[in-house]
Amino acid sequence: MKIYExxxxxxxxxxxSYTKQASDPQVEKRVADIIANVKERGDAALKEYAKAFDGxxxxxxxxxxxxxxxxxxxxxxxxxxxxxxxxxxxxxxxSMEVQNGFxxxxxxxxxxxxxxxxxxxxxxxxxxxxxxxxxxILMNALPxxxxxxxxxxxxxxxxxxxxxxxxxxxxxxxxxSAIFQVxxxxxxxxxxxxxxxxxxxxxxxxxxxxxxxxxxxxVFGQVAIDMVAGxxxxxxxxxxxxxPVDLAADLLSQAEHDRRARAMLVTxxxxxALAVSQEVGRQLETLPRKAIAQAAIEDRGFIAVMPSIPxxxxxxxDLAPEHLEVQxxxxxxxxxxxxxxxxxxxxxxxxxxxxxxxxxxxHVLPTGxxxxxxxxxxxxxxxxTSSFVQFSKEALQEDLAxxxxxxxxxxxxxxxxxxxSRFRGVTANENS
Amino acid sequence: MKIYExxxxxxxxxxxSYTKQASDPQVEKRVADIIANVKERGDAALKEYAKAFDGxxxxxxxxxxxxxxxxxxxxxxxxxxxxxxxxxxxxxxxSMEVQNGFxxxxxxxxxxxxxxxxxxxxxxxxxxxxxxxxxxILMNALPxxxxxxxxxxxxxxxxxxxxxxxxxxxxxxxxxSAIFQVxxxxxxxxxxxxxxxxxxxxxxxxxxxxxxxxxxxxVFGQVAIDMVAGxxxxxxxxxxxxxPVDLAADLLSQAEHDRRARAMLVTxxxxxALAVSQEVGRQLETLPRKAIAQAAIEDRGFIAVMPSIPxxxxxxxDLAPEHLEVQxxxxxxxxxxxxxxxxxxxxxxxxxxxxxxxxxxxHVLPTGxxxxxxxxxxxxxxxxTSSFVQFSKEALQEDLAxxxxxxxxxxxxxxxxxxxSRFRGVTANENS
Numbered sequence: 126m127k128i129y130e131x132x133x134x135x136x137x138x139x140x141x142s143y144t145k146q147a148s149d150p151q152v153e154k155r156v157a158d159i160i161a162n163v164k165e166r167g168d169a170a171l172k173e174y175a176k177a178f179d180g181x182x183x184x185x186x187x188x189x190x191x192x193x194x195x196x197x198x199x200x201x202x203x204x205x206x207x208x209x210x211x212x213x214x215x216x217x218x219x220s221m222e223v224q225n226g227f228x229x230x231x232x233x234x235x236x237x238x239x240x241x242x243x244x245x246x247x248x249x250x251x252x253x254x255x256x257x258x259x260x261x262i263l264m265n266a267l268p269x270x271x272x273x274x275x276x277x278x279x280x281x282x283x284x285x286x287x288x289x290x291x292x293x294x295x296x297x298x299x300x301x302s303a304i305f306q307v308x309x310x311x312x313x314x315x316x317x318x319x320x321x322x323x324x325x326x327x328x329x330x331x332x333x334x335x336x337x338x339x340x341x342x343x344v345f346g347q348v349a350i351d352m353v354a355g356x357x358x359x360x361x362x363x364x365x366x367x368x369p370v371d372l373a374a375d376l377l378s379q380a381e382h383d384r385r386a387r388a389m390l391v392t393x394x395x396x397x398a399l400a401v402s403q404e405v406g407r408q409l410e411t412l413p414r415k416a417i418a419q420a421a422i423e424d425r426g427f428i429a430v431m432p433s434i435p436x437x438x439x440x441x442x443d444l445a446p447e448h449l450e451v452q453x454x455x456x457x458x459x460x461x462x463x464x465x466x467x468x469x470x471x472x473x474x475x476x477x478x479x480x481x482x483x484x485x486x487x488h489v490l491p492t493g494x495x496x497x498x499x500x501x502x503x504x505x506x507x508x509x510t511s512s513f514v515q516f517s518k519e520a521l522q523e524d525l526a527x528x529x530x531x532x533x534x535x536x537x538x539x540x541x542x543x544x545x546s547r548f549r550g551v552t553a554n555e556n557s
Numbered sequence: 558m559k560i561y562e563x564x565x566x567x568x569x570x571x572x573x574s575y576t577k578q579a580s581d582p583q584v585e586k587r588v589a590d591i592i593a594n595v596k597e598r599g600d601a602a603l604k605e606y607a608k609a610f611d612g613x614x615x616x617x618x619x620x621x622x623x624x625x626x627x628x629x630x631x632x633x634x635x636x637x638x639x640x641x642x643x644x645x646x647x648x649x650x651x652s653m654e655v656q657n658g659f660x661x662x663x664x665x666x667x668x669x670x671x672x673x674x675x676x677x678x679x680x681x682x683x684x685x686x687x688x689x690x691x692x693x694i695l696m697n698a699l700p701x702x703x704x705x706x707x708x709x710x711x712x713x714x715x716x717x718x719x720x721x722x723x724x725x726x727x728x729x730x731x732x733x734s735a736i737f738q739v740x741x742x743x744x745x746x747x748x749x750x751x752x753x754x755x756x757x758x759x760x761x762x763x764x765x766x767x768x769x770x771x772x773x774x775x776v777f778g779q780v781a782i783d784m785v786a787g788x789x790x791x792x793x794x795x796x797x798x799x800x801p802v803d804l805a806a807d808l809l810s811q812a813e814h815d816r817r818a819r820a821m822l823v824t825x826x827x828x829x830a831l832a833v834s835q836e837v838g839r840q841l842e843t844l845p846r847k848a849i850a851q852a853a854i855e856d857r858g859f860i861a862v863m864p865s866i867p868x869x870x871x872x873x874x875d876l877a878p879e880h881l882e883v884q885x886x887x888x889x890x891x892x893x894x895x896x897x898x899x900x901x902x903x904x905x906x907x908x909x910x911x912x913x914x915x916x917x918x919x920h921v922l923p924t925g926x927x928x929x930x931x932x933x934x935x936x937x938x939x940x941x942t943s944s945f946v947q948f949s950k951e952a953l954q955e956d957l958a959x960x961x962x963x964x965x966x967x968x969x970x971x972x973x974x975x976x977x978s979r980f981r982g983v984t985a986n987e988n989s
Contacts, residue, residue: 129982198657206959207958207959210956235652240892242931258967260765272969291966328930346925346927348930375975377971444652455948466943469944472947474952476949476975478972479956479975483956483959497676499941500678500941504943511897512918514912515906516911524916526635527642527915528914528915531643538845539812541910542806542810543806543810547803554675
């Protein structure tokens with residue numbers, strides 16, 4: 126693993142030298158065509174795509190409840206209890222994210238408040254094949270459940286060998302309302318615009334390939350979408366009290382996701398840097414996904430040795446990693462030094478995969494530096510707010526001069542007159 | 558004004574029959590070129606565009622503090638106190654939107670929490686000419702201030718006749734950190750990528766023309782953006798207790814914004830419908846912005862007479878208007894019947910322009926039906942959250958089996974090994 130000993134400014138530049146996924150005009154065009162076709166032809170288009178792209182002829186797009194129940198019943202006890210534990214902890218943590226709105230009636234004649242309303246229908250995309258993670262189904266569906274969403278509709282590509290039973294079981298555990306066999310851009314189009322079988326939703330969440338991501342961007346505005354996730358990232362802040370074997374294992378846990386994953390260690394100890402680099406090489410050898418992890422480590426992984434702890438935090442805040450491990454002595458004391466990170470893991474035993482599965486916080490997190498302005502997926506993503514006001518005549522009259530002054534300064538005469546309409550004739554004839 | 562007496566289903570279809578703003582490939586291309594040029598050539602490009610597009614030769618992009626102070630000092634007392642009243646009420650309302658994060662330490666060995674962090678730098682676009690509304694500067698900058706954003710950078714197109722003093726004064730009242738004379742797509746590019754004079758920001762907010770909106774979409778992902786606002790909308794729910802003169806005035810207050818504005822009245826009273834329609838015609842005659850308001854009313858305004866109050870709400874929730882007035886008897890009792898609306902105005906004296914200026918809730922609101930999934934601009938738009946966890950060895954051990962079961966079910970061996978690394982040698986030799 127590459128080790129750098131550079132200044133903070135140089136190190137920030139080096140860390141930036143990775144490329145973003147560029148958009149592909151050909152993909153854009155194909156996705157636009159698919160969306161237009163689904164919009165026009167509905168279920169018929171979805172069935173044609175299932176045959177053409179997935180090699181599956183479908184009579185019904187919707188998965189039967191019997192098939193879902195059978196998948197759940199067939200789940201191993203180990204996996205069932207693991208998913209139930211994950212569910213319990215997700216609910217206990219993410220319920221703390223629930224917003225309640227507010228009301229203020231402290232001024233005579235004035236009531237002002239905020240009303241929180243769950244979205245009505247949400248769509249969840251679940252990729253096919255080996256990229257179908259049951260944990261991700263829980264992470265996407267449960268906050269919507271907690272928020273009070275009426276219906277959570279899952280879409281997933283048809284598979285020649287049939288849908289993954291673990292995926293179906295996880296959907297049942299997560300409380301998904303209905304599952305449809307439809308994948309790719311066509312699934313996103315169906316969720317955004319509706320078809321005969323699939324009612325349109327208000328928001329689409331869940332990971333997917335470039336076609337799914339492009340389709341989500343194209344329907345954005347018609348419906349809401351979650352962030353478009355980039356490759357996984359882990360940033361570790363460690364001093365010489367940290368265990369190099371643990372650190373190497375944690376770096377590799379993210380590197381195994383994707384050749385473009387980013388594993389980054391920032392430390393003030395050259396000795397630790399050398400030990401971790403060696404350990405990464407050693408542990409790589411026996412990994413089933415060695416090829417992927419090795420490519421990620423070699424192309425995009427790095428270790429930065431910095432002169433001080435403040436410089437370590439300055440660099441890491443600039444990187445704004447999806448996952449941040451703080452493996453320093455007394456890690457909790459640094460909470461206020463962390464400005465940008467999706468999810469923060471404090472201390473030796475908060476190994477990143479703990480957060481992927483059972484700790485409770487969401488594992489759908491901002492990537493690619495977007496933690497500078499984005500939050501983890503949460504209950505707040507499945508509600509929206511409305512403000513409300515009620516004023517008495519006296520309260521409105523008190524603000525009348527200010528409203529009309531501003532309206533007329535902005536050249537909006539009808540705005541001024543609308544408020545004045547409530548007092549028409551008042552000065553001319555108080556008794557009218 | 559057109560009056561319909563249709564079923565709920567028919568009325569939903571009729572209401573949908575307005576076109577969305579389509580994207581223009583030529584604009585897309587020109588904006589992409591401008592962004593690339595600013596990214597490469599920085600301030601030099603900005604100054605060239607100022608000359609070419611705005612006809613202004615600039616030495617300094619940044620507006621001097623002396624110019625801002627002079628504008629503030631020259632503001633009329635009426636406008637100054639109106640803006641100060643607006644500021645006070647915006648702060649008192651939007652401070653209730655502040656989020657505090659949470660921490661849970663109820664389980665032995667486990668600390669889980671959510672940390673709320675303000676964005677560091679925010680950019681605010683303010684259009685030039687007559688579209689520069691001082692109220693909008695307050696509505697965009699103050700929630701960022703309340704959130705604790707370090708720097709709020711305002712950009713606005715250079716004007717041959719000099720920048721509007723009211724705009725500069727409003728920026729000072731709102732606590733804007735710096736003002737730069739740069740407009741259009743080039744301003745958005747400068748905010749997203751930074752130049753010699755303008756440091757890059759984390760989020761860009763504020764209204765703008767098609768070039769600004771297109772540029773915001775193109776830099777989305779590099780930075781966060783607010784929603785792209787469509788034409789103004791007002792939806793009014795009224796029964797025969799409402800005053801047709803007031804209703805007509807309120808409909809026109811939104812119609813005067815834009816030829817594409819939507820003014821919609823939904824009522825159960827045919828008499829009211831006829832009276833409002835007549836009043837709209839009468840009041841239009843004397844409006845300074847008659848041409849605009851008339852076009853909006855004729856092309857896109859309508860009155861729907863529905864058979865019942867539940868149908869009135871069903872239709873209005875489907876319309877999901879930016880502004881919703883409830884001019885029914887005892888309006889507060891209907892709060893739970895409203896599902897989709899940006900801002901809600903309850904009763905005769907909550908005339909919509911009250912909310913545009915001084916009531917306190919934000920006037921930057923979801924349009925075009927996006928209130929089904931979007932919220933008003935608020936303090937929450939200027940912070941982001943990070944989850945954090947700290948586990949003891951014993952707490953991690955308790956979850957070990959579940960984590961490794963899920964990791965291996967998902968084919969992610971390195972995930973399982975990272976957690977197991979913390980317990981290596983434990984079973985083989987407890988004393989090692």
